[in-house]
Structures are given as C-alpha cells and as structure tokens.
Amino acid sequence: MPRAGLNRDAVVAAALAIIDDGGPEALTLAAVAARTGVATPSLYKHVKNLGELRNLLAVRLFDEFTDRATRAVLGRSRDEAVEALMRAYHEYATEHPHRYAIVPQRPDPDPAVQAAGERFVALFFAVLKGYGLDDDELVHATRVARATLHGFAMLQIGGGFGLPQDVAVTHQRLIDTVLAGLRATRGGAGSAS
Incomplete structure (x- = not known):
C-alpha cells in the first residue's frame, strides 16, 4: 500500500x-x-526508474529558474532586463549549487525536459530582443550570455575565485562587459533604456 x-x-x-x-x-x-x-x-x-526521476528533476529545475528569472525581468527592458536576468541566474546558481549542477546544459532527448529547456532559452531570447538583434545575432548573443553566466557560476561554486578581491565587483564587471557587447552588436547600438 x-x-x-x-x-x-x-x-x-x-x-x-x-x-x-x-x-x-x-x-x-x-x-x-x-x-x-x-x-x-x-x-x-x-x-519508472532513476532516469525518469532525473528528467522530472530537470523539468522542475528549469521551470524553477525560468519562473524566478521571469519575475526578475518583468517590466524591464534592454540593459536593466539583462542585468536582472544575469543577477537572477547567478543568485540561483550560487544559492542552489547542487541543483544547478544537475540542470542539463545541452538539448535533452526527453520531450518534457526539452520543452522546459526551450522555455528557459526563450526567456533569454525575449530579453535580448530589446536590442533589435536579427535572428542569427539573437542566437549568438544568447550563447554568449549563457556561456558567460555558466562559466562564472561554475568557477565561483567550485572555489575558483580564491583571491581576496570582492567577487561581487567582478560579477558587476562581467555584467557591464556583456551589456557593452550587446550595445556594440549590430542592431544593438543606441542608448540603454
């Protein structure tokens, strides 16, 4: 029973x-x-098995992160939205390092995991569209943002920032660098809103 x-x-x-x-x-x-x-x-x-449980976890974690980041970017655009997204991503990863470690970083064959991952990526697309990027540039900008965020989070979680300088200052410089890159990208020129 x-x-x-x-x-x-x-x-x-x-x-x-x-x-x-x-x-x-x-x-x-x-x-x-x-x-x-x-x-x-x-x-x-x-x-059914541990594999199915891992898929259910992946869906839950993608949804958990996407919901949190969506709340962070609501009502914001361009630089303000990107900064909110980047902060939400970083906070989630560093507050929940073990959960973050099991979030799939590549397309998954399970349809439910794939759909949850697509919702996550769609949030990046929606935020970055504010820069007037064409479809190809939108994909490139999303890849750059995700790679930057993932790399920084993994280094911090793994203890890779051992020098005494404040990691929060470094994180802000990372955000500033991504924002400058987005503004410089074709279609992204102009003042931040």
Whole structure:
C-alpha cells in the first residue's frame, strides 16, 4: 500500500532535498525511498526508474529558474532586463549549487525536459530582443550570455575565485562587459533604456 500523501511531486521534492543535502551523487532511488519512508519498490508506482526521476528533476529545475528569472525581468527592458536576468541566474546558481549542477546544459532527448529547456532559452531570447538583434545575432548573443553566466557560476561554486578581491565587483564587471557587447552588436547600438 502506498504511503499516504506520496505522489510524483512528493518524490521529486524528496529527491531535491537529497540533492540539496548531499549533492547530485547522493541521489539514488534507495535514498529517495528512505527519505519518503517507503520501500524502494514502492517508488515505482510514481517513477519508472532513476532516469525518469532525473528528467522530472530537470523539468522542475528549469521551470524553477525560468519562473524566478521571469519575475526578475518583468517590466524591464534592454540593459536593466539583462542585468536582472544575469543577477537572477547567478543568485540561483550560487544559492542552489547542487541543483544547478544537475540542470542539463545541452538539448535533452526527453520531450518534457526539452520543452522546459526551450522555455528557459526563450526567456533569454525575449530579453535580448530589446536590442533589435536579427535572428542569427539573437542566437549568438544568447550563447554568449549563457556561456558567460555558466562559466562564472561554475568557477565561483567550485572555489575558483580564491583571491581576496570582492567577487561581487567582478560579477558587476562581467555584467557591464556583456551589456557593452550587446550595445556594440549590430542592431544593438543606441542608448540603454
């Protein structure tokens, strides 16, 4: 008999708690079963296997980040929107480093994960469209922004900024550099709004 209240969302929440506590390598079906107070075979009523659970986590994390970043950029445009997006991205990654570590960084064959990833990228497109970029330039600008944000976050999370200078100052310079690049890109010239 399944434990009362245990459903797919509760299984995903338990998996996230395990990742938050012990990192991605701590995630096993046995650990989720123990956390939810059921035998491991009981989880199969809610998820087919660990692969499906990882896909559900990827969708949840993409949605979680996209929702947070969308709230940050609402009512903003151009430089102000890009800065809000970059700050939201950085805050999410550094506040939840273990969750961030399992967010897929490449297209996924699972349709639900792919759709969630596309919503995430669409947010970048929507924010960067304010610079009047054509479709190709929009893709290039999104790639540059994502690579910059991901690299900075991974270096910070991994302890790669060991010198005493304030990382927040460096992060602001990163934002300023991306904004200057966007303004200089064809179609992006003009004053910031």
